[in-house]
Each structure stands twice: as C-alpha cells, then as structure tokens.
Amino acid sequence: MPVKHIDEPRLEQDAAYRYEYLVEFIGFTNDDATAIHSAAAKLVPVVPKLVEATYEKLLSYDATRRHFVPRQHGFEGTTPQNMASLTADDEQIKFRKDHLRRYFMNVFGNPYDTRMAKYLDAVGKIHTPKAGNKEIDVPLVQMNALMGVIADELFKAVLMLGFEREREIRTLLAFNKLLWLQNDFINRHYSAKQS
8 A cells, every 4th residue: 555645744734624634534434424413403402511510520620621711712701819719600601511511512513625624623722821821821731631521421412312323323423423522622832831
C-alpha cells in the first residue's frame, strides 16, 4: 500500500487541512455523518438534560467551577463575586449553558465540512487566553475531563433512544469519532503550553 504524504507543519497552521487529515485517518465517513444527523431528531429533546448533567458535574468541583467566575466573552450581565457565591441559576451560568446547548445543536445538525472544522477549532480556542476573555485559561486536564463527561452523557443518551442494535452501534461509533475530532481541536491550542 502506498504511503500518503502529510504536510505536518501545515497540520499546525491550517485547521481545514488538519480536519481533512483527521477525518480521513480516523475514518469519519459520510455514513458516520448520516448516523449522527439521523439521530439528531431524537437527541434534540434530550439536549437540556445533557446540558444540565454536564453543568452539574462542572459546578461540583472547584477546579472547574472557578472558571465560571470571570466574565465570559460576550456576556453582558452580572457576574458572581466569587466561587462561593456562584450558583447554577446565575445569569452567566445560564449564558454558558446556552453555549453548550448550541454546541450540541451544531454538532448534531450541521454539515461536517470546512465550517465545522473552524467551529471545532474555535470551541477549543475559546477556552484559552488565545480567544475570548484573556483571564479565562482552562487547563487541559479540565478540558479533557469536560470531554469525558460530554462523551459519557451523550453515549448514555444514545443508548436510551431505543435504536435497533446495528443503528445504535453505528451512532455510537460515529459520535466517538466526532468527539475525538473535537478533542484534537481542543488539544491543539495547548501544545505550546506542554513544552
């Protein structure tokens, strides 16, 4: 089998090229996109539950909770005075929950193309000082923890949809690949910090 050449420096500079490489290497196919899109109608009603379960976990640890005290990029309302005063009903938490809700809606329903590559990249970048509020610098370990919770909640939701076994497996495998794509687009913004 011939060996395909990959321009490795370009992987670090060009999000669309990186996305195309990862999609091909991981094997995220049109069938995977179809599996996700066809599950979307049944998953959309459980998005609020996915968001609440994720935020319940995020707010239950000081290492993740502390990142919701500084003003979030684009938020205009009242911010909590400190971590102790932060509640799940704060305006800023509702603002962040809405972002996660929109994230799920985007990955469930949008095409997997160059725009998706840019979106996944922006999701990774916004959690660092490279974008948004320069005071918000979520450590990579917390981002990995977040992705683990999202994967767990999403997989549980898929398992509750009542799909026949073959469709269930296809859908879970498709989401697994998609979350690995997202995980890479998070990790790429931390690579300079790791040295």
